Amino acid sequence: MKAALAALRRPQAITGVALLVVLWGAAFVGPLTASYGHEELDHSALLSPPSGEHWLGTSRLGEDLLAQCLRGLQKSLLVGVCVALVSTLLAAVVGTVAGYVGGRVDRLLMWATDALLVLPAVLVVAVVSPALRGRSWVWLVLVLAAFQWMLTARVVRARTLSLRERDFVHAARFMGLGTAQVIARHLLPHMAPLLIIDCTVNVGTAVLGEAGLSYFGLGIQPPDVSLGTLLATGTGSALTYPWVFLAPVGFLVATVTAVGLLGEALRASLGEEEGHGG
Template structure:
């Protein structure tokens, strides 16, 4: 007599393979966790954000900020007697290789022509670049999200008016707008300059957010929110915007990278941060005449300008890949390595 299907002894947990238990007990991961796993899987992006944070924290801890002093003994405004002709005292060659050993010396980055410590000045320039990057990025992102969300959600006349205003600003080169803003507000310091530049840097992200809202506003969950009586503001900020955060975050990082280069260019041209404060672009501009005789005055600020911009761009690329649902570099097959392929039963 044949045994009915489904009858028979139930296998004990010890008889079930461990991989089948893991597959049966697995819970689908949330979208946020998948994004985090994709970003962590991007080694270049993770290394970039770590190095970026180390550089910024190092600059603030070295010379301090405001009334808080740092561990470095010289200030960026302090005049000192020139030592060794202002040459850098940084040594990275060990003694067993014929060098002076690994040491910073009194002035590791050298001194400028009037005796100021170039290490402290470079750290101050990094501080201002980081401050402009964050403040400008936040203001431009907030304004761009608001304008793009309103235009994409309401469409019609509202969309037409807001996009025409956006087109007027977007056709003017950023350097031209920055020069006018810097001429008026550059002498007031990096925070004020960053705030004013942020008011003229929102156009690109506004167009991207508008496109996302035009697509998302037709989805079923938006219609359900309208039927439930949700207000327009609640639908925009509680239902649609969270689904567009990928575009917002990626665009914000790209704006921050552009902010570093914009501030550097304005300071180099004399329309950005002014003396006695310091920026990386101003350091290069102030020492143009010493390019042949003391090239290290260009090496340090130039190296940090390129490094900061590249690191922020690498982080932005990693975020873009993490938020992109069509991402291919992150292999989902690794998450299912413990799940065996089902075997088809063969009839006798």
């Protein structure tokens, strides 16, 4: 936990956090104060370039691109954060249980982990996607999270194998604590820096994953809006009306960059702490 707090004092972390705050505020507060709604059409300004009336221009239907991008950013951030939380929680549970319990439980969980690692995620999503079309975006979160936890689970398991031989774990067992209590009270707190880093990085990965799936028609689809759907819509106008494509690209790049800066600061701080500890 000290590593996470120390990382927030690094310049790249400060930049990343500041950018994330701006983006989050724009996504969730901006639509409340915007002059146009994301579904509102201005028939007098079809494919209009950026102006004082429409700051980022308009689409081929006259939709305000700023309002569209803010709505898309809102959905992409929600998907990214939810995927990161679910996948990190799953990795923590699977990794600690496998490492602490051992035996058949360990072998079964690691077999399942390895099976998902070699399974082509894009192919599975392509097969599952038609069945989920028209349903809640929560299903997309679950599908993305299902393929984003395996590597972290293996790292958590390796650390658990080391920690379970420590004196504080033996003392907890001697006091009569059960498996769940030992994991929750003694093992997971020692994993906190790793899990925080993983959760942070997974937000950016999930945002990119959602954008990619939606771009290819496998994720969120119109009339719902995300950065991926806006990219797909604007691709055909990238050369003739570039603002239609560049507006969502700018928000996507800014989001991933902000998360990347914060994740890199956390990773560097954790590496320094482990180096001093060694």
